[in-house]
Amino acid sequence: MSDNKYIDRRNFIERSFRIGLGAAVAGTAGYTLLKLTRRSYVWQIDPFKCTQCGRCQTDCVLPVSAVKCVHAYDLCGYCDLCGGYFKPDANELSTAAENQLCPTQAIKRQFVEEPYYEYIIVEELCIGCGKCVKGCTSFGNGSLILQIRHDICVNCNECAIARVCPSDAISRIPVDEPYIIKGDFSFTNKS
Template structure:
């Protein structure tokens, strides 16, 4: 093999390796909301309006961001401040008469046998319908102390996200809460990264 051919082969191999590494790195770094910085989930941010820029700034029509309930942290409360509008009138069952979510995206399902005498003995699973949720953040703002346990946060859903080079939400976010994080290889599309 001539010296020129050898050099061409070496350069081609190096270039392919570089492209592979760039692609690999690109595929492993994704945008995610840092819940400890998002105004909706930040402890101490109470009495202010929920920030809905994750909904309006995303380039995807219904946004790539969703509210995600981490069940292991959820109190499964009878009166959930993220499910009910707790400022609304109480109905005949002693529950707030209005729901909080403007898109009716949260379902309430009883867990186990219900005690009709004492509602405090009854527990519920709160499931977010990701086809309806647009990540407006209202439920997130309510699911934190003193009434909630902080189990609901906003998270970028990777099966919806276009992984833009510069996330449009990161440009607008008042708390600089969008960050690029490595995507664990085990993560499947649609799964959320654990809260960081």
């Protein structure tokens, strides 16, 4: 006597659907779990290593670099004579174009109250050349820094700027902490 393993068509289709559905649910869950646990990485500049060489502006694959100046306001001195805003040989501390260090006038100087001025980065105009960052670092508190903006960056497998960065300031960092911002140490260290 042999076991009767005959399955009728209706049962076969039902069973196939159940198996298919189970596999789809398990697959989706597995994929989601994988996405959640696997860390993704993005390129970012370490402002403590950056030497403002200018290559972020010239070597990004995008027509206008994904690197932009970012202002860490808690470090800023809100100075009248801002080393990041004015050319060293500025004839007066005014917003006249010839006095500005930024080649695209991407920094807005705004009077707050005597003797404080606020400096705001106009990101659409910033080309990531880092001139202001160099001025701020050399003469001020270093509150202006360069960062790769991830809404613009295409996250190349090999970042063209990282390849030519002379100070190895660009590396991959976890996507859940995508920016390296200076700040919050102004009064715990002599900075």
